[in-house]
Amino acid sequence: MDKLKFYVAMAAAKLSAVGLRLLGRNASYLPGLIAVTICKNFIGHLEKPETLICVTGTNGKTTTSNLLNTVLTNSGEKVTNNSFGSNVQGGVAAALLLNSTFTGKHKNRIAVLEVDERSSLLVYPFMAPDYLICNNIMRDSIKRNAHTDFISHIINSAVPATTKVVLNADDIIGAQLCPQCEKKVFFGVDALPPAKTEGMKARDIVYCPKCGGRLEAEYLRYNHIGRWRCADCDFASPERDYLVTDVDKAAGTFTVAHEGEAHTFKLVNDNIVNIYNFCGAVALLREIGIPYETIETAFQDTELVKTRYDHIEAGKLRITRILAKGQNPVAVSRTFSYTAKCPGDKKCLLLIIDDKEDNVRNVESTCWLYDLDYTPLKDPTVDCIIFAGKRCKDHVLRAAMSGVDLSKIITTDTVKNCSALVDTQKYQDIYLLFENYWLDEALAEEKRLVERGESGT
Amino acid sequence: MTIEVLFAEVCNLCGDAQNAEYLRQTLPDAELIFTPLTDTPYFVGHTPDMIYMGNMSEQIQRRVIGALRPYKDRLQTLIDGGTVMLFTGNAGETLMKHISYVTEKIELDGLGIIDLTVKTDWFKRYNGKTLGKCGDLDVLGFRSQFSMVYGDNAGNAFLKVERGIGLNPESRLEGVRMNNLFCTALLGPILPNNPLFTEYLISLTGQTAKAAFRPQAMDAYEQRLKEFRDPKTEF
Numbered sequence A: 001m002d003k004l005k006f007y008v009a010m011a012a013a014k015l016s017a018v019g020l021r022l023l024g025r026n027a028s029y030l031p032g033l034i035a036v037t038i039c040k041n042f043i044g045h046l047e048k049p050e051t052l053i054c055v056t057g058t059n060g061k062t063t064t065s066n067l068l069n070t071v072l073t074n075s076g077e078k079v080t081n082n083s084f085g086s087n088v089q090g091g092v093a094a095a096l097l098l099n100s101t102f103t104g105k106h107k108n109r110i111a112v113l114e115v116d117e118r119s120s121l122l123v124y125p126f127m128a129p130d131y132l133i134c135n136n137i138m139r140d141s142i143k144r145n146a147h148t149d150f151i152s153h154i155i156n157s158a159v160p161a162t163t164k165v166v167l168n169a170d171d172i173i174g175a176q177l178c179p180q181c182e183k184k185v186f187f188g189v190d191a192l193p194p195a196k197t198e199g200m201k202a203r204d205i206v207y208c209p210k211c212g213g214r215l216e217a218e219y220l221r222y223n224h225i226g227r228w229r230c231a232d233c234d235f236a237s238p239e240r241d242y243l244v245t246d247v248d249k250a251a252g253t254f255t256v257a258h259e260g261e262a263h264t265f266k267l268v269n270d271n272i273v274n275i276y277n278f279c280g281a282v283a284l285l286r287e288i289g290i291p292y293e294t295i296e297t298a299f300q301d302t303e304l305v306k307t308r309y310d311h312i313e314a315g316k317l318r319i320t321r322i323l324a325k326g327q328n329p330v331a332v333s334r335t336f337s338y339t340a341k342c343p344g345d346k347k348c349l350l351l352i353i354d355d356k357e358d359n360v361r362n363v364e365s366t367c368w369l370y371d372l373d374y375t376p377l378k379d380p381t382v383d384c385i386i387f388a389g390k391r392c393k394d395h396v397l398r399a400a401m402s403g404v405d406l407s408k409i410i411t412t413d414t415v416k417n418c419s420a421l422v423d424t425q426k427y428q429d430i431y432l433l434f435e436n437y438w439l440d441e442a443l444a445e446e447k448r449l450v451e452r453g454e455s456g457t
Numbered sequence B: 001m002t003i004e005v006l007f008a009e010v011c012n013l014c015g016d017a018q019n020a021e022y023l024r025q026t027l028p029d030a031e032l033i034f035t036p037l038t039d040t041p042y043f044v045g046h047t048p049d050m051i052y053m054g055n056m057s058e059q060i061q062r063r064v065i066g067a068l069r070p071y072k073d074r075l076q077t078l079i080d081g082g083t084v085m086l087f088t089g090n091a092g093e094t095l096m097k098h099i100s101y102v103t104e105k106i107e108l109d110g111l112g113i114i115d116l117t118v119k120t121d122w123f124k125r126y127n128g129k130t131l132g133k134c135g136d137l138d139v140l141g142f143r144s145q146f147s148m149v150y151g152d153n154a155g156n157a158f159l160k161v162e163r164g165i166g167l168n169p170e171s172r173l174e175g176v177r178m179n180n181l182f183c184t185a186l187l188g189p190i191l192p193n194n195p196l197f198t199e200y201l202i203s204l205t206g207q208t209a210k211a212a213f214r215p216q217a218m219d220a221y222e223q224r225l226k227e228f229r230d231p232k233t234e235f
């Protein structure tokens, strides 16, 4: 009966994919949703690719998945992936079924699937990953992800003991994931000057998970990412199997040491969160046997996806557009901090970071703004801040509470044409920070700025 | 003016830490005492003017109950004596009779100061908004919770709900007010989001103060109040 349901689901899903393609639409999610709606165990009926790699964690999933895809594709593999689709159950099912025959035979040798943490229970029990990489577990959307205990519980309940997990040793929460798994590999970053330890509030772990004693930080980079040990027992951050030992921003390289060997790669982006993503990707690729040379070559051709980061020079204007994942206080804090350190001694920041959906016939919960660190906006190089969106008044209050000079702030409650508020005669370094779902609008504002830059208006 | 902030290092989920910061900015001369979970609370040997505790994870909540249990009578005395207390999110649940952690299969008695019970289920997340009246004041805020509270708060509710839910989806009365103790499931920036309530809370200590960044806070509050009252806004 279940097998019959599977075939019905497969037929309906494949048909819908054909239909979507005829309509010129991306078959990234709907066929998968149809399949799992008809047959709950749909993923379980599919043949597993020879190597199934899943990517999860609060921040860095997409960057890591894209990087793994690029390197594997460069090495000659055809990779099943959901990078252009969705990372929830439907998106995972869609990626798998579109690369399977009608009977469920998988066509490619390798799959790299980005899996939303909350979808763990709907994916891993049905198709056991051979490898699971988790970049970090930290505060995320309050509405959906609640807290790190909850997310860790879901992942731990779902991942089979046979999976080899690749974990960030510098994330004391993520490093404890999957106690049921024997095969574990840890990565981390040793080289950069450590961030200061004071003034960091949004920490998701304070007490030792083993004895309840107080954890002491050797150093912290951001939030709880750093090196820890317990004051009362032997609990400490795990040793790192793959370690970034050097980051040379001037030369644009970083070096990873593993078992006495050191290899240098192109530094695709120098944001600390991405250095962790890159190191994790190198660790995973090595674990599945990809030679260092292949990884090095592929990194040479890699850039961050343009939808997430772009830099354009137009006339006198230098316009940088950076993704700031909304309702995710850690991700946006990192983007604020990164932007403050970016080039330009008189910057104008245009911020489109409110939730798009939650402000339609609804009022977005602003709780996350109170976990978001606005203090980088006080940086003397940040001369003008434009908050565009329904919650602009809330941003003003939060910025005021963080000591940001209110005379620097301009607000508008509409996103459309918000770039008109940028004084391009006064500001040449313009940073457009945008929430994912505002991508089209952000691109439109970027285009307007480029036109103004080119025409000198 | 002395304000004790209980266990801020762990009771700070959902932006709740900024309530203490807003009090600090509103009362620049007040002394804020941040008591970590491993220390004896200041209120045990002293009488602070105000006690604040914010939202936390379930694991921490159980530890907090353990930490506060020896001081149940002292807390009761302070409540009876009129000490101002604000417990946001699931902090107030620690004072209730019993908590059933459905997912984790744990049953635990709270301090029993409040005659209500709690059911916490990790697979039933409730996200919502509440607008209600505390006396003449319109108080509004956001909720994101795994727990619902059950029992009768008709005689001691914090808010008469105008929009949204009360203790649970069937209730129109939110939270608990006992003397000057306020427990509410509203979480996150309840004080910056409600500058008038902030001023009212402070007035209960016998002092007067203008909410920090009052013009900006009132601007945001009045806009939100309008949005919450808009019939097109879904609850």
Ligand SMILES: [Zn+2]
Pocket: A208, A209, A210, A211, A212, A213, A230, A231, A232, A233, A234, A235
């Ligand atoms: Zn310990």
